Amino acid sequence: MEKAASQRASDIAYDKIRQFVLSGHAEPGDQLTEEQLARISGVSRTPVREAVRRLENELLIVRSDSKRLFVADWSADDIDEMFVLRGMIEGHAASRAARNISVRQLEEMGRISDLLDAAVTANPPDVAAFLAHNRSFHDIILEAARSPRLSAMLPKLIEQPVVSRTAQQYRVSELLQSARDHRELIAAFAARDSHWARAVMTSHIRRAFHAFSITTKRPRDQYQAND
Amino acid sequence: MEKAASQRASDIAYDKIRQFVLSGHAEPGDQLTEEQLARISGVSRTPVREAVRRLENELLIVRSDSKRLFVADWSADDIDEMFVLRGMIEGHAASRAARNISVRQLEEMGRISDLLDAAVTANPPDVAAFLAHNRSFHDIILEAARSPRLSAMLPKLIEQPVVSRTAQQYRVSELLQSARDHRELIAAFAARDSHWARAVMTSHIRRAFHAFSITTKRPRDQYQAND
DNA sequence: CGATAGACATTTGTATACAATAGCGTCAAC
DNA sequence: GTTGACGCTATTGTATACAAATGTCTATCG
Structure with a gap:
């Protein structure tokens, strides 16, 4: 290790x-x-x-x-809640980033996105590389959001047991969709459209939750109670 | 002290x-x-x-x-951001609380609300008591939200320099409105209406931000950029 | 037989001494 | 005069010994 x-x-x-x-x-x-x-x-x-x-x-x-x-004991509701919070906060971060991102950061995201595509389309897909680049990608967004508060809060929600367990089990179709999300995020940032960026990010996170729910074979009765 | x-x-x-x-x-x-x-x-x-x-x-x-x-150095943007995050998260907490709150907790909130009214209508207003009861009130909401995640994150946003500085300077009209908010929150909880609860809480926090902006005489050009 | 107090064991909390590291100034070489 | 290396100082990091507090078991009393 x-x-x-x-x-x-x-x-x-x-x-x-x-x-x-x-x-x-x-x-x-x-x-x-x-x-x-x-x-x-x-x-x-x-x-x-x-x-x-x-x-x-x-x-x-x-x-x-x-x-x-x-x-600590993580109940199903805890995990759902964690993804909800993460969606809210990362959505907010994306919204801020869309307003503040620099050209240099946009270019960097483009490069990382290429690497992500490469990792996904490799045969077999290079999940480790995907995770690493995915991380860099989100780090840039956080950096572009320019909020120490967000930077302090997010790691707590991301560095959780479930995430590491989850991502290991992404299926190829999910990786592909994830890569597409990244491209769309870049487009939203380039357009300086904070609403678009937030929406893409929110569904991005929400999809991760569903992927997690499926891979862990948990009945999904917990998220229809959301408002 | x-x-x-x-x-x-x-x-x-x-x-x-x-x-x-x-x-x-x-x-x-x-x-x-x-x-x-x-x-x-x-x-x-x-x-x-x-x-x-x-x-x-x-x-x-x-x-x-x-x-x-x-x-640490808190810029104006940092403070705005803090209130935005707080609004998001407390709004979410209120939404959850509306779904999960118990009758006992509702009754307790009613009692605290009486104390809040008393503190506000006293002459002069008892700001210290107001703050203490306000705190209890929000603690119950957090408890009713039943999410360790929220309980862990919120204190970080609430226990900030600005908050303590701000609240000391609330004006009577603001204290009155705040007390009304609490009553309305109770109504929303009693109705088990998570949307209503979220909305009331969000404006509650947002108002606090404005009160802060005014008392600190800061030009308010920072929040019209919000989406 | 149940409850309770008290001794004992386990675990966390604090102080202090020492080690490692980063910052800073000085001095020498060019 | 500038630069770079060296060593000194200030500051943080770690280990260990000890103190306080908490939990647990047992024996005794009601």
């Missing part, structure tokens, strides 16, 4: 604990003690505490009434 | 540092060192670090390219 990004112990702890939780080594509801996590990560409790704070903030870990740590 | 809530050193540090930043003892852009903050809070660096993490998350403090701490 890749650690590369940083050698700070608290980051190592973050990665290890995150992986520990996501890989299913711990069941939702299981208690986690700082010492145990320190052993797993190979660092002392101090950086573990920092890592835990981050994970807690991302709602992968929760704290009991008083201070004991547990693996 | 009130500390009451907790005697944990990290909470003390949080309160003290927050107050230090908001009271204007530190200018936006000023560097803050952990040791300095530890001296101010009267605790060691360890809990200070936890407090700083929280404040960083709430965007009251920012970290430079590498790890040095500075007082």
Whole structure:
């Protein structure tokens, strides 16, 4: 696995604990003690505490009434809710980006979009590359939105268990549609049309939710209650 | 000032540092060192670090390219953006609450609304009480929305410098309208009408933004660009 | 037999000492 | 005079020891 990004112990702890939780080594509801996590990560409790704070903030870990740590439990409704929020916020980000994006950023998005197409049309599709470029693409939008608030909130919704699990299982048809969305987003940005950008982004996210629902074979009675 | 809530050193540090930043003892852009903050809070660096993490998350403090701490700078656009996001998210919370709220919670909101009215119609208006009850009111909505995600995100947007500064300066007419909003929210909840609830909440927040704009005498050219 | 208090174990919280790193100034070489 | 390298200082990062708090088990009393 890749650690590369940083050698700070608290980051190592973050990665290890995150992986520990996501890989299913711990069941939702299981208690986690700082010492145990320190052993797993190979660092002392101090950086573990920092890592835990981050994970807690991302709602992968929760704290009991008083201070004991547990693996968070994500209900179907939680997941739906997460996608709803993400749709709202990313839609808003796209709307802002359409107003603020620079020519240079637009060109960069075009280049990334080419890479996305290449990854999708490869045989077999290069999902890892797709994910990486998809990430870059959305990062540029966030950057173009020029709002520290958005930049702070979105990672919390994106870096969630479901997302990583989901994207791995996209089917080719979904990847193709996703690539088309990216092209349309660029068009909306180029036209400086914030409404268009928001709409495309919203359906983009919503589709991801449906893809997730299907791949996880969950009955879809939870989203018809939306208004 | 009130500390009451907790005697944990990290909470003390949080309160003290927050107050230090908001009271204007530190200018936006000023560097803050952990040791300095530890001296101010009267605790060691360890809990200070936890407090700083929280404040960083709430965007009251920012970290430079590498790890040095500075007082965050809130531009006019940042503030507008904060209110926009808050409107979106609180609107969504209200929408969810309308679907999920319990009779008991509705009754509780009625009681709080009475207290709000009392605070507003007192002579002079009891702003402190108004703020406290307003807070309780919104807490119930958040609770009724039954979404950990929302509960985690909102405090970040609400517990901001501007909010506390703003509310102190509400004028009586604004307090009255605010109290009316609360009554209407209760009506929307009682009717289980999520659209109504969302709309009332959205204008409620938007009005707060305008009240803020006026009290801070900022030219209001920033919000006509919204879509 | 059930409840409750108290001792004991487990877990989190804090302080302090030390290590690593980033910023900054100085001095030397060209 | 400018530039670059070196070392010093300021600041953040980590480990460890200890303190406080929370949960749990058991024994005793009603």
